[in-house]
Amino acid sequence: MLKIDHPQVYIYSYQLSQKSSKTAANYIWTWANSLWQHFSPEKELIFSQANLGYPLTRVKKFSHSNQIDGSFKFCRLDDSEGILARIGSPETDENKNLETTQLQQFNENNLLVADNYEDWLGQTIFITYKSQTYQNPTKQYLGQVADDCLKNLFPQASVRPSFCRNTELLDSPIFEYSSPKSQLQVFVYLVDDEIEEKLGQILQPLFELFYHRHKITKAFLDSRINHTLLKQEYAKIDGTIASLETRIAEVTQLGQPNNPDNPKNVDIDESLVYLKSQLKELLLESLTYQRLLECLEDFNNTINIHVYNYQEKLSQIGNKWEIPTEDLTTLTTFKFFVDRNCPYFQRQIQGDLGYFKHGTDLIKIAVDLVAGIVDIEQAEIDRSLERTIQILGTGLGAGGIVVSAVSAYVERDIVFRIPQKGDVLHPAIVSLVWSLLAVLVVSGFVAWINGAWKIKGNFRWFRRQSEPPRLPDSQSAPVNDSLRQAAEVRSPTEQE
Numbered sequence: 001m002l003k004i005d006h007p008q009v010y011i012y013s014y015q016l017s018q019k020s021s022k023t024a025a026n027y028i029w030t031w032a033n034s035l036w037q038h039f040s041p042e043k044e045l046i047f048s049q050a051n052l053g054y055p056l057t058r059v060k061k062f063s064h065s066n067q068i069d070g071s072f073k074f075c076r077l078d079d080s081e082g083i084l085a086r087i088g089s090p091e092t093d094e095n096k097n098l099e100t101t102q103l104q105q106f107n108e109n110n111l112l113v114a115d116n117y118e119d120w121l122g123q124t125i126f127i128t129y130k131s132q133t134y135q136n137p138t139k140q141y142l143g144q145v146a147d148d149c150l151k152n153l154f155p156q157a158s159v160r161p162s163f164c165r166n167t168e169l170l171d172s173p174i175f176e177y178s179s180p181k182s183q184l185q186v187f188v189y190l191v192d193d194e195i196e197e198k199l200g201q202i203l204q205p206l207f208e209l210f211y212h213r214h215k216i217t218k219a220f221l222d223s224r225i226n227h228t229l230l231k232q233e234y235a236k237i238d239g240t241i242a243s244l245e246t247r248i249a250e251v252t253q254l255g256q257p258n259n260p261d262n263p264k265n266v267d268i269d270e271s272l273v274y275l276k277s278q279l280k281e282l283l284l285e286s287l288t289y290q291r292l293l294e295c296l297e298d299f300n301n302t303i304n305i306h307v308y309n310y311q312e313k314l315s316q317i318g319n320k321w322e323i324p325t326e327d328l329t330t331l332t333t334f335k336f337f338v339d340r341n342c343p344y345f346q347r348q349i350q351g352d353l354g355y356f357k358h359g360t361d362l363i364k365i366a367v368d369l370v371a372g373i374v375d376i377e378q379a380e381i382d383r384s385l386e387r388t389i390q391i392l393g394t395g396l397g398a399g400g401i402v403v404s405a406v407s408a409y410v411e412r413d414i415v416f417r418i419p420q421k422g423d424v425l426h427p428a429i430v431s432l433v434w435s436l437l438a439v440l441v442v443s444g445f446v447a448w449i450n451g452a453w454k455i456k457g458n459f460r461w462f463r464r465q466s467e468p469p470r471l472p473d474s475q476s477a478p479v480n481d482s483l484r485q486a487a488e489v490r491s492p493t494e495q496e
Helices: 027-039 100-110 140-154 193-201 202-253 268-320 329-407 427-450 476-486
Strands: 003-014 061-062 071-076 079-086 120-130 165-167 172-177 184-190 453-455 457-461
Touching: 003 027, 003 100, 003 202, 027 079, 027 120, 027 476, 071 202, 079 202, 100 140, 120 140, 120 193, 120 202, 140 165, 140 172, 165 329, 193 202, 202 268, 202 329, 268 329
Parallel strands: 120 184
Antiparallel strands: 003 079, 003 120, 061 071, 071 079, 165 172, 172 184, 453 457
8 A cells, every 4th residue: 555644735726706796706715614614623604705815814724633734825816816725634753654545534525626617717736745665766656656646635536637747846756637628737746845845935926826827727718618609600690691692692683684593573672671681680790709709819818918927927936946047947847838738728719810800801791792782772772763753743844834824725614425526625635635745755855864764776764874873982892893793783784
């Protein structure tokens, strides 16, 4: 059976503190008080946000038995709250050569690991022990000890993190159990009195180092959730644009009478109403999409900021241990995360941003195109209505003038009887005929002048003779081309 001396378990726990959920905001204190009630003879709840301070507050100690004692410290960090709890064996002779199974007493009912929830950032558990069994133990033996310590501290396989790497810290082997995306990180470290003294020198920087590590990991995990939402929103927008393409094709083909693909039974007014409704829907979808994209950028900025802070804490630890800044190989255990994992996180999010930003360009082109086509069609309808009113108004005005002029010469009353041979048209009838003739002639002349009616081998009603108006320019060249094409199909061909 593997033996260890004076095992100590340090639990570094963090959560966000600026969320609106009261339950989530107090959860880390619920967890801390659960540990306190389990190990301390004082059973009342004593921990709350009032314990917070900076740097780590004064220690709050407890004694559970001759084999277990511990302490709590608290700290406020930016927008977060942190707790450093220690549960271990006092350095007495009776706590030497303990079997690794003794670690099960430190984590009864799996109290060491907090449940995952929205505001939770993560935990780093630092297990230290001493050993007098062998003066020069092999790495294989120390690996077995580390594995055994982990299995006994976390009997549930679902909770236990997988092995990550083994390195050295202060010339002593240290074993890490975690994964790049895990919010639970565990170290098992063989120490001596000198190493314990050095760890005491970096109590605050190490606490903040793990905090920045969990902020980075949390931001990346949240970015994966955001990535999924962006994919769903992108698919929705893509479907909306696809339906718009079909209706736009129908609308633009209406102006091509000789086109064999010209859609039949397409109501231009109904199509315009549909395009307008889809345009509004697309704008709402683009707003949601843009907000999700901004959140992704925020996660990327959060990672960049805390990567810098992580490196600063490494430098502080190096200064405390008097390690030259240009040679921090002693801190390889902690540098690996910022040297290998963080660049992966940053590249992944940068790739997502590059991909999804194309979606904003697609939305802008679609919105400009639909808005341009709707404006063109609406202008055509308004222009046709304006011409019709102008033509009919001019004709009716001319007819009214004729009627008023002719009616002055009408002296006979109208008598309604059966027409007989030799009857002549009543002057009132003649004036009415002249009035209608004036309406037709004047309306036709005005229509010809305005270009609504052209005589060129055949008749074309409600077509423009003048050049189409210049379309408003867009910042996107493809949009300009599409809008011009949509306008041109409204005009008749110049050559037949």
